[in-house]
Amino acid sequence: MSSREQAFIMALRQIAGDPAARNLSDDAAILARPTGDLVLSHDMIVENVHYLSNDPPETVAQKLVGVNLSDLAAKGAKPLGALMGYSLGIDYKWDQAFVKGLASACHQYNLPLLGGDTVALPRHTAHFSGMTVIGLAPSCGAPDRRGAKAEDDLWVTGPIGDAGFGLRILNRRKPIDNPLTEILIQAYRCPVPRLEEGAWLAPYVHAMADISDGLLIDAKRIAEASNLGVKVNLDKMPLSKEAIAYFGDSPTTRLQAATAGDDYQLILSAPSSCRHKLQHLADEKNFGLFRVGKFSQEKGLSLYNQHGLITPPSNLGYEHGCNC
């Protein structure tokens, strides 16, 4: 084993202290019998697909953890542990910085690192990593994407579009000179999984998912999976004050935000009879909750604002492989 690989694994062991990890010295991790149903998800991130080559390695690790835990959040689950698949990066310093970011994210979300695999890649191969997260389903059951009912309200838990705006800023050639941009770039690089919100909301929702590919496409996916249609009011969609300050608040900006992806806010359907209960819950727990539309028997996605119906754009969001 190269000294580089050894150093990497030694560093991982520092953050794999849970007995279930068996010190990363066994063929497998052993997790004590869970007290309920399990929620399992696996997401990968690839250089120049899900993050930029010059993103700091610490934030690449935080993104890996964030996007995976976001799937648990969408099912109201409590994280039990993670296994990571990692391809050794550009250089030793890159790997060490990645582990630093991983340690920070695992600590922040109380996520035990249980095991995984590391590979050295042939040259000229894009760097990638994958993570499997295991969570404990809420006692009410894990909400399904397929559970929305006609006349349900459509809600989201926070500002839409920040990550997409952050990516736009990073893709510009001119230097970043506005302090607001840091917040938008952070939204792109370090998505926050809405774990507490997911757990609080799970008992009340008919369907819940996370917005990974864009508000419009993810709303449409819930509708289609539930054999329904959905109406979205773009004016009700929350934008952050940073996005408004930097990009303004126009119908065009709102459409860009609604189709940008990488938000990792939760998107949910709940009966209108729960409307006040949900608003009270959000006030009590101090989290964002914004009613942005409605599900309907009439199929398809309808988009409107104060001026009336809008023709949905041909590209509703980021479309990639199996987002399961």
Added chain:
Amino acid sequence: MSSREQAFIMALRQIAGDPAARNLSDDAAILARPTGDLVLSHDMIVENVHYLSNDPPETVAQKLVGVNLSDLAAKGAKPLGALMGYSLGIDYKWDQAFVKGLASACHQYNLPLLGGDTVALPRHTAHFSGMTVIGLAPSCGAPDRRGAKAEDDLWVTGPIGDAGFGLRILNRRKPIDNPLTEILIQAYRCPVPRLEEGAWLAPYVHAMADISDGLLIDAKRIAEASNLGVKVNLDKMPLSKEAIAYFGDSPTTRLQAATAGDDYQLILSAPSSCRHKLQHLADEKNFGLFRVGKFSQEKGLSLYNQHGLITPPSNLGYEHGCNC
């Protein structure tokens, strides 16, 4: 989503019929509360590292399943499900053939496909895939790599070196013209996880692992993890009749076999008081079990044959990243 990605996911859905998979349409899989402890492992395979570019895609899928299930076998676990991370391959036909091999392997080992992720890669990137397997630990507890005791016997469950010999044949320039070679190539391309053997052996062993990187290195890893040394008798190590017929049976061949890796036989330590019980078990269940050495208080790896001690080679096996 490209038609190619859609077709791939549609094909995956055909083999993800377990309700826990939620038709690969949700953010996560939901596994009903397990009846015991869980065994979790994640292994990746990368083109030109773990398999050859011109290996048939069906066998690449079978290898992905085989190497992952082998980790469950080493813990005596029963497979409950798998999540797959997949990078779309060379072309549509390659992906479809991969799914065919995956379906075959999942069916063979009664392994439900529960979820995962698919990514399209930038050009010139090596193809890779990863899998997380979840298994139910045996009621006696999952054997640890760290549990060997001094004076324990060292056992393996079958022929050593076949996969390494198969790879040597594939790496030769001249065409394959010997019918024996097919069996050795098959051992390299489609490793068989010893799930039944692992479950039968688990109650009797002090330590168990699978031989992924070579008999010598994996024996040494058990010894080191258990704070012991190990003596291996190369003459007792089983070679297949195909390997002997093709490569002969010399001390050199035996050393090559013992350091080749990719065997995926089980390697285990058990007290000598269990020797007859284990031999009886192997006879009764009709599986291979070969006593090839002994653990000792004296640290390090000792290698010998009928002529006496042999100096261990500097390279004891395939050394890569985190084999946890």
